[in-house]
Amino acid sequence: MRAALSFDSAPPFAAPLRFFLTAPLFGVLAGLLLAFDGGDALASRWSPAALALTHLLTAGFMLQAMIGASIQVLPVVAGASLSRPLLVARVVHPLLSGGALLLAGGLRWGSGFALESGALLLGVGIAVFLGAAVVVFRVRSTSPTIRGLKLAYVALGVAALLGILLAFALARGWPFELVALTDLHAGWGLGGWAGVLLAAVAYVVVPMFQLTPGYPARPAWAFPLAVLGALVVWGTSATFGPPWLVRLAQVFLAASGIAFAGLTLKLQAQRRRARADATYRYWQFGLAASVLALAMVASATLFPALARHAAWAPLVGVLLIIGGFVSFIAGMLCKIVPFLAWLHLQQLARTRVPSMNQFLRDDETRRPWLAHVLAVVLLAGAALLPVLALPAGLAFALACGWLGWNLLQVVRRYRRCVATVEQGRADDGTPREPDDGAA
Numbered sequence: 001m002r003a004a005l006s007f008d009s010a011p012p013f014a015a016p017l018r019f020f021l022t023a024p025l026f027g028v029l030a031g032l033l034l035a036f037d038g039g040d041a042l043a044s045r046w047s048p049a050a051l052a053l054t055h056l057l058t059a060g061f062m063l064q065a066m067i068g069a070s071i072q073v074l075p076v077v078a079g080a081s082l083s084r085p086l087l088v089a090r091v092v093h094p095l096l097s098g099g100a101l102l103l104a105g106g107l108r109w110g111s112g113f114a115l116e117s118g119a120l121l122l123g124v125g126i127a128v129f130l131g132a133a134v135v136v137f138r139v140r141s142t143s144p145t146i147r148g149l150k151l152a153y154v155a156l157g158v159a160a161l162l163g164i165l166l167a168f169a170l171a172r173g174w175p176f177e178l179v180a181l182t183d184l185h186a187g188w189g190l191g192g193w194a195g196v197l198l199a200a201v202a203y204v205v206v207p208m209f210q211l212t213p214g215y216p217a218r219p220a221w222a223f224p225l226a227v228l229g230a231l232v233v234w235g236t237s238a239t240f241g242p243p244w245l246v247r248l249a250q251v252f253l254a255a256s257g258i259a260f261a262g263l264t265l266k267l268q269a270q271r272r273r274a275r276a277d278a279t280y281r282y283w284q285f286g287l288a289a290s291v292l293a294l295a296m297v298a299s300a301t302l303f304p305a306l307a308r309h310a311a312w313a314p315l316v317g318v319l320l321i322i323g324g325f326v327s328f329i330a331g332m333l334c335k336i337v338p339f340l341a342w343l344h345l346q347q348l349a350r351t352r353v354p355s356m357n358q359f360l361r362d363d364e365t366r367r368p369w370l371a372h373v374l375a376v377v378l379l380a381g382a383a384l385l386p387v388l389a390l391p392a393g394l395a396f397a398l399a400c401g402w403l404g405w406n407l408l409q410v411v412r413r414y415r416r417c418v419a420t421v422e423q424g425r426a427d428d429g430t431p432r433e434p435d436d437g438a439a
């Protein structure tokens, strides 16, 4: 199964780029916060630092990268062009950035005002994005990617509504069953939004960038429906009972994630390119970490005594959010940003342009990847040994900073090529071939 792509309708580079460049900054902040807080930050899922870190990564790093990717892929893979994508990006980007900062600050320092205003800013940013992305619902679901995108946007709306409810409940002391509501919010955010969106994008980019066979049609169509179905069963049985159905839905959800990861690993094993590149390395690591995290989720659901260990949930969070999602996103950014630079330059110059690899060489991505792996190992260790929090935070800040620096280099090289082409036009009216040595 391969997707039909229409690159002529791609939005301006500046629309997704601001999100892609901001995402790593949230990672740097998360690392510095952990290093600064140190000690028991990761010793419990409910510590103020752990909740703040979670949202610097989910509502910061992940949401930025995934909304940027959505603005890019909607017209290309679904034929659903946002009207005025640059305007949407200009409005949504500051709302999400300010909202995630305030929400994380409110959670870390216990400020009800910051919590509520952060939640509202994020809510408005997400609503504006979803209002623009509603065009995808007018397109028929002719591919599992289109269906996946639609379901992921529904899940984002639900996760955001539950998140806003939680923020107000915390700030105002509303009498809610907070643990059950938080679990459900995390399930819709990580499983429904991030997991389904990742799969929908993976159906296109894994075969394209990692030269694997396409995803087989049946599991590709089924995965988004299975995840959303399990979340609906979870939410309904959490409200009306019976409790065993909640646990069954959670195990089913974790098993679906493991099946998707297993299928992707199998496809990667059949890829046509022998040499590992950045995306492949990040994805292999991310898939292994996610399988481990999801196996821990399933085991704790079946044997609740396991989850009573305070370090259990933080360990799952580190493995799933940083080991899994941050790795997948970092791997994709290392390919998507150079690809977009190449694509836009090609469309501008209409002549031979430097290859994608010249915008970001593979050797430039190897050490940031190693720093990322080291950071995840240290972060997992910090859940058990608080003394590791300082080196873990610094290592993670370094890995994210390095990723961001690499992306900035791509933009710098792209701008240099654009300047050469424009100079050629100004001199003699014909576009000049950009220098092959973009790097």
Ligand code: HEM
Pocket: 045, 046, 050, 051, 054, 055, 058, 059, 062, 063, 103, 118, 119, 122, 123, 159, 160, 161, 162, 163, 164, 166, 167, 170, 178, 179, 182, 185, 186, 189, 190, 193, 194, 313
């Ligand atoms: C409008 C956006 C959001 C708001 C207002 C929000 C708010 C919150 C709040 C207040 C909590 C803490 C609940 C408590 O202490 O009882 C929480 C927990 C959580 N949120 Fe969000 N959230 C948002 C978006 C997201 C997104 C997009 C994701 C995932 C992609 C996410 C993942 C999580 C997770 C995993 C937890 C549990 C943390 C833990 O157990 O340590 N949130 N959220």
